[in-house]
Amino acid sequence: MKIQIDKARCIAAGQCVLQAPKVFDQDEEDGIVILLNDNPTEDLWESTRMAARLCPSEAITIIED
Amino acid sequence: MRSETQERFYPMDRGNPFNPPEDYAELRDKAPLSRVRLWDGTHPYLATRFADIKVVLSHPRFSCEPNREGFPHVLEGRMVADKADRSFLRLDPPEHDRLRRMVTKEFTVRKVEQLRPRIQETVDRLIESYTSLPQGADFVEHFSGPLPTEIITYLLGVPFEDHEFFHRATRIQFGSKSSQAEVRQSLDELFAYLDALIDAKEKNPGDDVISRLVAEQLVPGHVDRETLINIVRLLLSAGHQTTQNMTALGVLTLLQHPDQLALIKQDPTLIPNAVEELLRYSSVLHMGARRVALEDIDVNGHIIREGEGVICSIPAANRDGELFPDPDRLDVTRPQARSHVAFGYGVHQCVGQVLARAELQVVYGTLFNRLPDLRLAVPFEQLRFRHDMFVYGVHELPLKW
Numbered sequence: 001m002k003i004q005i006d007k008a009r010c011i012a013a014g015q016c017v018l019q020a021p022k023v024f025d026q027d028e029e030d031g032i033v034i035l036l037n038d039n040p041t042e043d044l045w046e047s048t049r050m051a052a053r054l055c056p057s058e059a060i061t062i063i064e065d
Numbered sequence: 066m067r068s069e070t071q072e073r074f075y076p077m078d079r080g081n082p083f084n085p086p087e088d089y090a091e092l093r094d095k096a097p098l099s100r101v102r103l104w105d106g107t108h109p110y111l112a113t114r115f116a117d118i119k120v121v122l123s124h125p126r127f128s129c130e131p132n133r134e135g136f137p138h139v140l141e142g143r144m145v146a147d148k149a150d151r152s153f154l155r156l157d158p159p160e161h162d163r164l165r166r167m168v169t170k171e172f173t174v175r176k177v178e179q180l181r182p183r184i185q186e187t188v189d190r191l192i193e194s195y196t197s198l199p200q201g202a203d204f205v206e207h208f209s210g211p212l213p214t215e216i217i218t219y220l221l222g223v224p225f226e227d228h229e230f231f232h233r234a235t236r237i238q239f240g241s242k243s244s245q246a247e248v249r250q251s252l253d254e255l256f257a258y259l260d261a262l263i264d265a266k267e268k269n270p271g272d273d274v275i276s277r278l279v280a281e282q283l284v285p286g287h288v289d290r291e292t293l294i295n296i297v298r299l300l301l302s303a304g305h306q307t308t309q310n311m312t313a314l315g316v317l318t319l320l321q322h323p324d325q326l327a328l329i330k331q332d333p334t335l336i337p338n339a340v341e342e343l344l345r346y347s348s349v350l351h352m353g354a355r356r357v358a359l360e361d362i363d364v365n366g367h368i369i370r371e372g373e374g375v376i377c378s379i380p381a382a383n384r385d386g387e388l389f390p391d392p393d394r395l396d397v398t399r400p401q402a403r404s405h406v407a408f409g410y411g412v413h414q415c416v417g418q419v420l421a422r423a424e425l426q427v428v429y430g431t432l433f434n435r436l437p438d439l440r441l442a443v444p445f446e447q448l449r450f451r452h453d454m455f456v457y458g459v460h461e462l463p464l465k466w
Contacts, residue, residue: 011162011165011169011412011414012165012166012169012170012172012173012416013408013414013415013416013418013419014172014173014174014177014418014419015418017173017174018174018419018422021174026173026174026175027170028170028173028175029170030166030169030170031166031169031170031172031173032166032169050403053404054403054404056123056408056409056410056411056412056414057123057411057412057414058123
C-alpha cells in the first residue's frame with residue numbers, strides 16, 4: 001500500500017489522525033495533514049483505508065499494490 | 066428518470082422525536098432529489114440520499130454563499146444572519162480555505178487531547194453542582210449548556226460571565242420564530258460585543274484564540290476586522306449550541322435505550338463508537354446543509370440546473386439504509402457508525418469536530434457511572450423538543466439521580 005496526500009485539499013478536519021495516528025499527523029502551524037508513513041505495514045491498512053474514506057475533502061489517495 | 070412526488074413544505078414535522086420526519090424514507094426511496102416549498106415561496110431540492118448528499122457537499126461548483134441567487138433560506142430569521150455572515154462557513158474556496166486555516170491549528174487532535182483533562186475536570190465539577198440541586202433540575206440549563214460554553218469561552222478567551230447574553234443571541238439568531246428585525250438587532254448587539262472584546266485583546270492579549278487571531282492575523286492585515294468578528298462569532302455559537310444539544314439529546318437517547326446504555330456502562334471502550342452512533346442517530350443539524358449550483362451539475366444521474374438550490378438533509382443521509390443497515394435502530398456497536406455526516410461533508414465539515422467528540426466522550430464516559438440511577442423526572446411525553454430551532458435537541462431535560 002502506498003499513500004499520497006494533497007495538502008492543498010486538506011481542511012484539517014482531523015479525521016485521518018483519529019483513524020490512523022501512526023500514519024497521519026497534523027502540522028502544528030495550521031492543522032494540515034502530515035504523512036508519517038507512506039508505506040504502512042499490513043496491520044495499519046484497515047485504519048488507513050478508513051482514514052481515506054472519511055476524509056471530507058478527499059485529500060488522501062491510496063494506491064493498493 | 067426519477068419521479069417527482071407531491072411537493073411538500075419544508076421543514077417537515079417529525080412524528081417520533083428521535084427520528085427524522087417520516088416522509089424522508091418515502092422521498093429517499095421514490096424521489097431522493099425532490100422539490101420542496103419554503104416559507105418564502107421558493108422551491109429548492111431536498112436531497113435525502115447519502116450518496117447524493119456526498120456529491121453535492123463535495124462538489125466545487127455547489128456554492129454555500131447565501132447572497133447568491135437561488136441559495137435556499139429555510140428560516141426567515143436565519144436568512145438575515147446567513148446573508149450577514151462573513152465567516153468561512155459561508156464562503157467558497159479559495160477564500161474559505163485561507164480563513165479556515167487561521168483557526169484549524171486550535172482544534173487539532175493534539176490540541177484537543179491536551180484539553181481533555183480540563184474537559185474531565187469541568188464535567189466532574191458540573192456533575193457535583195448539578196446533583197447539589199433539587200431532584201428534577203434541568204440538565205440543559207445546569208449541565209449540557211454550561212459544559213461546552215465553559216470550554217469554548219476558555220479557548221476563545223471570552224468571559225464566561227457573559228454567557229447569558231450570547232446564549233440569548235444564539236436563541237434569537239437560530240430560532241424559527243424570530244423575525245428579520247429581531248435577528249438584525251441581535252446581530253448588531255453581538256457584533257458590538259465582539260468588537261469591544263477584540264479591542265480589549267489588542268490592548269491586553271491573553272493565551273487564547275482571539276488574542277492569537279488578533280496578533281497573527283488582524284494586526285498584520287491578513288484578515289479585516291469585520292471578518293474576524295464573524296469568525297469569532299461562528300466559533301462561539303457553533304462551539305456551544307451544537308454540543309449542548311447533542312449532549313442533552315444523547316443522554317435522553319441513552320436513557321430511552323437502556324440496553325444500549327448498559328453496553329457502554331459495561332464496556333467503556335465502546336464509548337468512542339457510541340458517540341459516533343449517537344451523532345448519526347441524532348443529527349442535530351436538522352435543517353440542512355444548503356448549497357446552490359453554479360452550473361448544471363449531474364448528481365448521480367439527476368441534473369441540478371445552474372441557480373437551483375439544494376437542501377442536503379443530514380438526518381436523512383444518516384438514516385439511509387444503503388449505508389446503515391436497519392438505520393432507525395440505535396446500535397452503539399454499529400461498525401459503520403463513524404461514516405455519518407453529522408458534522409457535514411466536504412470542505413465545510415465542522416472545524417470543531419474533534420473537540421465535540423472529546424466533550425461527548427467524556428460526558429457519556431463519566432455521567433452514567435457517577436450517577437447510575439440517572440432517569441427522567443417527567444413523563445417522556447412532556448418533553449419539548451426543538452422542532453422550532455435550527456439546531457435540534459430538547460428545550461429542557463429534567464432528570465433525577
